[in-house]
Amino acid sequence: MSIETTREHPERGDDPDDRPPGYVVGSGPDDVERELSHDEFDPIGTLGIILVYFVILAVMWAFMYFVEFLGRGITVVG
Amino acid sequence: MKLTRAGVLILVAFSVPVAIELRTVFGLFGIDLPLAAVGVFEVILVAAILVAYAITAEPETATGP
Amino acid sequence: MATFVDRYPEEAAVVRATFVVAFVSLGIGAFFGLIQALHRTGYVRILDSVDYYTILTGHGVLLALVFTIFFLLGLFTWAVARSLERPLPDIRLTWAWFGLTTTGATLVAVAILAGLIPSLGVSADVLYTFYAPLQAHPLFYAGLTMFIVGTWMAGADWFLAYRAWRADNPDDRIPLQTFMVLTTMLMWYLSTIGVAVSAVFFLLPWSFGIVETVNPLLTRTLFWFFGHPVVYFWLMPAYLLWYTVLPKLAGGRLFSDPLARVVFVLFLLLSTPVGIHHQYLDPGISEGFKFIAMTNTMFLLLPSLLTAFTVVASMEHGARQRGGEGYFKWLGALPWRDPAFTGMALAGLMFAAGGFSGMINAGMNINYLIHNTLWVPGHFHMTVGTAVALTMMAGSYWLVPQLTGKRLYSRPIGLLQVVLWFVGMVFMSNAMHRAGLAGVPRRTAEPQYQSFDFSTALGSVGELQAQIAFGGFLLFVSVVLFLFNILLSSFETPMESPVDDSLPAPLSGAEGSPLVLDDLRLWTGIAIVLVILAYTLPLGSIVTDAGLFGDSPGFPVLIDAVAMLKEVVA
Numbered sequence: 099m100s101i102e103t104t105r106e107h108p109e110r111g112d113d114p115d116d117r118p119p120g121y122v123v124g125s126g127p128d129d130v131e132r133e134l135s136h137d138e139f140d141p142i143g144t145l146g147i148i149l150v151y152f153v154i155l156a157v158m159w160a161f162m163y164f165v166e167f168l169g170r171g172i173t174v175v176g
Numbered sequence: 177m178k179l180t181r182a183g184v185l186i187l188v189a190f191s192v193p194v195a196i197e198l199r200t201v202f203g204l205f206g207i208d209l210p211l212a213a214v215g216v217f218e219v220i221l222v223a224a225i226l227v228a229y230a231i232t233a234e235p236e237t238a239t240g241p
Numbered sequence: 242m243a244t245f246v247d248r249y250p251e252e253a254a255v256v257r258a259t260f261v262v263a264f265v266s267l268g269i270g271a272f273f274g275l276i277q278a279l280h281r282t283g284y285v286r287i288l289d290s291v292d293y294y295t296i297l298t299g300h301g302v303l304l305a306l307v308f309t310i311f312f313l314l315g316l317f318t319w320a321v322a323r324s325l326e327r328p329l330p331d332i333r334l335t336w337a338w339f340g341l342t343t344t345g346a347t348l349v350a351v352a353i354l355a356g357l358i359p360s361l362g363v364s365a366d367v368l369y370t371f372y373a374p375l376q377a378h379p380l381f382y383a384g385l386t387m388f389i390v391g392t393w394m395a396g397a398d399w400f401l402a403y404r405a406w407r408a409d410n411p412d413d414r415i416p417l418q419t420f421m422v423l424t425t426m427l428m429w430y431l432s433t434i435g436v437a438v439s440a441v442f443f444l445l446p447w448s449f450g451i452v453e454t455v456n457p458l459l460t461r462t463l464f465w466f467f468g469h470p471v472v473y474f475w476l477m478p479a480y481l482l483w484y485t486v487l488p489k490l491a492g493g494r495l496f497s498d499p500l501a502r503v504v505f506v507l508f509l510l511l512s513t514p515v516g517i518h519h520q521y522l523d524p525g526i527s528e529g530f531k532f533i534a535m536t537n538t539m540f541l542l543l544p545s546l547l548t549a550f551t552v553v554a555s556m557e558h559g560a561r562q563r564g565g566e567g568y569f570k571w572l573g574a575l576p577w578r579d580p581a582f583t584g585m586a587l588a589g590l591m592f593a594a595g596g597f598s599g600m601i602n603a604g605m606n607i608n609y610l611i612h613n614t615l616w617v618p619g620h621f622h623m624t625v626g627t628a629v630a631l632t633m634m635a636g637s638y639w640l641v642p643q644l645t646g647k648r649l650y651s652r653p654i655g656l657l658q659v660v661l662w663f664v665g666m667v668f669m670s671n672a673m674h675r676a677g678l679a680g681v682p683r684r685t686a687e688p689q690y691q692s693f694d695f696s697t698a699l700g701s702v703g704e705l706q707a708q709i710a711f712g713g714f715l716l717f718v719s720v721v722l723f724l725f726n727i728l729l730s731s732f733e734t735p736m737e738s739p740v741d742d743s744l745p746a747p748l749s750g751a752e753g754s755p756l757v758l759d760d761l762r763l764w765t766g767i768a769i770v771l772v773i774l775a776y777t778l779p780l781g782s783i784v785t786d787a788g789l790f791g792d793s794p795g796f797p798v799l800i801d802a803v804a805m806l807k808e809v810v811a
Contacts, residue, residue: 121652124639124741126492126576130562134493136748139561141496141554146568148550151593158597161204165698166610182578182656189587189660193667203699211704 179232184225191221244742245319245643251332252322253644255339259315260641262343263308263633264724266350270303271720278669278713281686282706293686294366295356301369302353305625306388307346309475312633314342314395316478317422319640320485321399324418325406334398342391348384352377368684370464373444373455376795382445389433389440396426414751415759417498418485424505425477427765428470431772432513435466447795456791458525459783465516466776473512475625479632480504483552483585485744486639490582491575493559495747499754500551506758507544510768511537514775521608525786530779531605537775538603545596552589558748580655584635587663588628595623598674615688616677619670627666634723635659641727642739649739650729654722661719669712672705679705 179187195217199209246253273296279285280293288296318335322328329335349365355378356364365377399422403415415423439460446452488495495501517534520526557571565571576582598620601607611617638655642648649655679695679702681688695702733739757763 121578122738122741123579123581123642123649123652123655124490126490126559126563126579126582127741127743127745129564129576130492131564132562134558134562139558139748141557143557143560143565143568143571144550144554147553151549155597155600162601162607166607179573180578182583183573185656185660186577186583186587189664192664193671196667196671200699208699211700 179229181229184229187225188222191218191225195221244646244738244740245323246646249322249328252318252329252335255332255335256315256319257644258339259311259318260637260644262346263311263315264727266303266307266311266346267630267720268724269350270300270308271717273297273300273303275713275717278710281688282710283687283689284706284710290686292357294368295353295364297684298356298366298368299350299353302349304630305369305475306471307350309478309625309629309633310388310392311342311346313474313478314339314392316481316633316636316640317395317399317425319644320418320481321402321422324416325402327402327406329398330401330405331398334394334401338391338394338398340391341394342388345384345387345389345391348380349388350384352381352384370461370468371444372464373447373457373460374793374796376448377444379445379448382440382448386437386440386445389437392429393433396430399423399426414754417495417501417747417751418481420502420759421477421481421484421505423761424509424764425474425481427761428477428509428512428768429474431765431768432467432470432474435463435516436468439463439467443790452790454790454792454794456783456787456789457793458523458787459780459789459791461523462517462520462526462780462783465519466513467516468519469516470512472625473508475629477505477508479588479629480548482632482636483548483589484555486636487552487582487585487589488555488559489744490579490585490639491556491559492563493555493557493561494745496551496554496558497749498747498751499749499758500547501747502751502754502758504544504547504551506764507541507547509764510771511541511544513768514771515541517775517779518603518605518608521605522612525783526779527782528605530775533775535603535605537771542596542600549589549593555748556586578652578656580652580659581635581639583656584638584659584662585632587659588631588635591623591631591663591666592628595620595628599624611677613683614677615673615681615683618683619673619677622666622670622673626670627662631659631662631666634662637723637727639740639742641730643742645731645733645739646735647730647733647739648736650726650733654726658719658722658726661715661722665712665715665719667712668708669716672708672712675699676702676705676709681705 195214198217199214202209202213276287276296277293277300280288280290280296318329352363352365355361356366363378363380365371365381367375367377367381371377371381399419403419403423406419443452443455443460443463447455484495484501515534515537517526517531518538521531521535556575557565559576560571560574563574563576565574575586598616601611602617602620638649638652675697676695677683679697681695681702697705
């Protein structure tokens with residue numbers, strides 16, 4: 099396929115490519131300041147976020163006990 | 177760390193559930209707030225985010241959102 | 242820098258075609274969603290409430306089956322060719338499965354939409370779950386069967402590609418993306434047996450009138466045999482993107498390749514023997530079987546929590562490489578201006594919230610509180626409706642340029658779109674959960690009753706209705722922005738590097754993971770044993786109770802029938 103030839107930048111002035119190129123999707127790695135290897139990387143932030151998740155989970159579990167269990171009348175079965 | 181315009185957008189989006197659930201938290205303690213309270217919370221949160229942006233932001237290029 | 246379309250032009254054409262089908266059904270399905278959100282809240286009722294079920298069936302089928310699975314077909318084709326670094330074995334096979342799935346999906350859509358024109362005499366208002374004795378036109382079941390067979394062929398296509406690669410690379414580890422595709426497809430083969438048996442042996446002959454009756458509990462149970470794994474069939478493409486693409490978008494590398502493999506193996510093992518947890522309130526299945534399904538379901542939390550750790554750690558790696566510091570401050574160093582990254586990150590955040598309500602659904606006793614209420618749609622709009630759909634839309638911003646060689650029309654609009662989806666879903670899903678707790682039923686056009694008021698814990702029902710309608714409106718606007726952005730991108734001029742498509746190696750690579758993880762035969766064998774253990778006795782007792790074909794005649798969901806019923810009731 100002759101894709102390479104069709105990809106040359108057109109010279110027309112009203113071409114939409116005159117827009118500034120801006121940020122290319124997926125170019126996050128361009129701003130990398132340092133390489134961190136497996137042993138240099140300590141995911142303490144992940145630990146923090148997961149602890150927050152479990153705290154929310156535990157609090158909501160307790161909340162549910164008060165609202166849905168103690169907060170309602172008895173259920174008569176049969 | 178400077179706050180970018182994209183960062184402001186994300187924080188504003190994240191503030192919406194926080195504002196809605198703040199009313200729930202008050203409700204849990206027996207304080208029933210009207211719906212307008214969510215709006216007030218949201219305005220306060222957005223104002224706080226914009227203040228943080230104004231303090232930390234540096235001039236950016238025109239590529240922000 | 243050559244991108245996917247330059248290296249695999251034929252595969253790229255197939256992937257583009259699947260994405261076109263996916264996005265068209267996304268547009269129609271989202272419009273139906275808007276109609277429902279406005280209808281059941283009472284704001285705008287452009288249709289008769291009788292037609293609500295046509296729209297609801299269309300919304301469920303077009304979004305949950307057509308949009309998600311066509312996106313999956315394209316994504317997996319991309320992933321297999323890309324990670325095996327070779328074209329698919331025979332592009333005619335690839336086009337054949339595309340043709341079959343598309344024809345099947347079109348027949349299903351026609352059968353559903355024909356319900357809006359009563360004079361045609363065709364309808365399929367059976368909702369996404371197509372529970373018997375609700376009966377659809379044979380076209381619906383036939384189309385569905387073609388669609389499923391098409392996905393099987395797609396799986397065969399990928400397995401053939403893998404076999405060809407294996408012949409050339411006898412000692413290499415299976416590349417991670419291909420490993421994910423293969424395990425997902427094994428799960429799919431196992432689970433679709435249920436829906437295939439249900440459609441081909443029971444529902445299709447019944448809709449043609451060859452057999453008179455069905456056993457509704459049997460076809461329901463066979464549906465859920467497939468109906469829960471299909472949830473993971475939606476989710477696995479999102480996981481594939483979260484594990485292999487999101488770390489790169491964040492500027493980092495995948496934390497652990499072996500952990501990713503463990504997660505996909507666990508989903509292969511545990512996805513299917515849990516379906517009965519959708520039937521906690523079905524009479525005819527004893528409590529003991531339901532308890533087994535609940536136990537298996539709780540085990541399924543494990544791979545999702547493993548994913549939470551691995552994916553967040555990979556994002557943190559990117560943030561720290563970009564200069565992030567501290568316990569939480571690193572979050573600010575992530576590339577939030579990238580719509581592909583931000584969409585996936587917000588989808589992951591919403592999935593974490595969906596985990597909370599999912600745990601409520603999974604518990605046998607707590608499930609009684611919210612069963613069949615609006616809570617349940619609230620839950621799955623967070624999971625399939627955001628974790629999956631938003632990840633797919635965000636992923637498109639990164640994938641579509643690779644398939645066309647053209648850049649994205651507008652990155653800021655993309656960013657606005659993913660944020661709008663998040664905010665819209667916060668409003669809609671939050672209100673649905675609350676309304677469900679108040680007892681508001683799901684699947685009704687008019688959830689209000691005379692001389693009965695739902696009592697909410699906080700606020701009023703009117704506020705919840707407003708929140709649902711507003712959220713649904715934002716979601717629809719978000720879809721429109723997405724579709725226009727993709728459409729306008731297709732008119733861009735082809736360029737040299739429309740997107741940064743490189744994927745870095747994981748921090749902890751495949752060489753460190755046990756070889757047994759790649760033994761697909763072993764895991765398939767264990768998965769089959771687990772399914773036999775979980776399903777033999779319940780299915781046996783259902784058949785013993787009411788017979789293979791039961792005694793329930795069909796109730797074709799025709800407008801006339803409903804109108805007749807109305808007269809009878811009045």
